[in-house]
Amino acid sequence: MDRLPLTMKRRSMLGVLAGAGAAALGLPLTLSATPLEKIKERGSLSVALYNEFLPFHDQGKGIDAELAGALAQALGVKLSVLPFPADESMSDDLRNMVWKGHYLGYGPADVLLHVPVDRPLIEENPQVNIFGPYWRERVAVARRLDAVPALESLSQLGKARVAVPGLSLAGWLLIGAEGGAYREQLVTTFKDGVQAAHALKNGEVPVAAGNLSELQSVLRGQSGIAIEPLPSPRAPRDGWAVGMAVKKDATELAQALQGALNDIAKDGRLAAMFDRHNVTWRPV
Known part of the structure; x- marks a missing residue:
């Protein structure tokens, strides 16, 4: 004899119906998928890249374009590039391309490359996670x-x-x-x-x-x-490191990207990307 409480029966039935409806529509069955799971479900990683920003990116080419491709490959998905022009400030770019989206209707992406790994910037933007330094600019x-x-x-x-x-x-x-x-x-x-x-x-x-x-x-x-x-006392003595940014709650994605970056640097692929664009890479 079925002794399950009526409320539990109803919840179970609603779950079955929701799953059946999602399957009929061709939707993923995981209703609370993480950002990384969503990326793997759709089969592509959306990467925001600054446009007209040589040697890092312009018209699909550059160091950051190659790095974006390697990160997508490491996750086992295709690359989807979202090129965009820089806004008035870095905080504007983080809002438009990482956690909210641009008012013109594009963005956000899964990850933005070439973000200064800078403590004040991190504190000013609690909506994002900035990590993974891969270049030190001077x-x-x-x-x-x-x-x-x-x-x-x-x-x-x-x-x-x-x-x-x-x-x-x-x-x-x-x-x-x-x-x-x-x-x-x-x-x-x-x-x-x-x-x-x-x-x-x-x-x-x-x-x-x-x-x-x-x-x-x-x-x-x-x-x-x-x-x-540049021999100027006002120039940043040690330059500044640049890395990447994802939404604050995308912890699993950040960990996966950091692991991929570590592998890309360790096996020499990162240095080779910089060298192809005539830039000397050193560990950050």
Whole structure:
């Protein structure tokens, strides 16, 4: 004789009906799937990548594009790239691409790459989990050795013209250095450090400044050119690490991505990705 209480019978029947309805509609049976389980159910990892951001990503190519593909492969799913333009602040990008979505209707993605692993940023954005540093960026300067033999201080620039993107940390540091002493010799019309590096390579200027990755991607290995940290006391001494971000509750996904990143770094694939784009990778 069936002695189950009536309420338990009803709950059991409702569960069966819900499962049958979901199956009939072709929906997953797990109603409370974790973010990682949802990714595996749909068979793809959505990765947000900054656009027009060489050497890391532009039009589906770059270091971050390759890393995104390797992360998806490690999870056993396909890659779905969500390219987007940077907003006013990093917190805006985290809101639009990680935990809420953009008001124009795109996003969020499962994970955003190239996020500063920075304590104040982490504290300002409790909705996300920032982890997995894979690159340490620095403000750098490249120079032709025949024009500027040494550069232990900015005073050794002399009157040399310097190509630098005006709307960048390198530009801000040089424009304000020593009370604006170098403003007249700065060429600040460049979009980014990659363009500034090309100006040096093409002989337009003897010095270029920008992010280390930008300058190396164009100039690493060029004869007669040195690339080194910008000698400014206001520049971040150790640079800044960049990693990735997921929603705060996506703990299992974060652990899986961190494990995949560890493997990619350990077996040399990460260094090879950077090398293919002419950038020297070192452990963070």
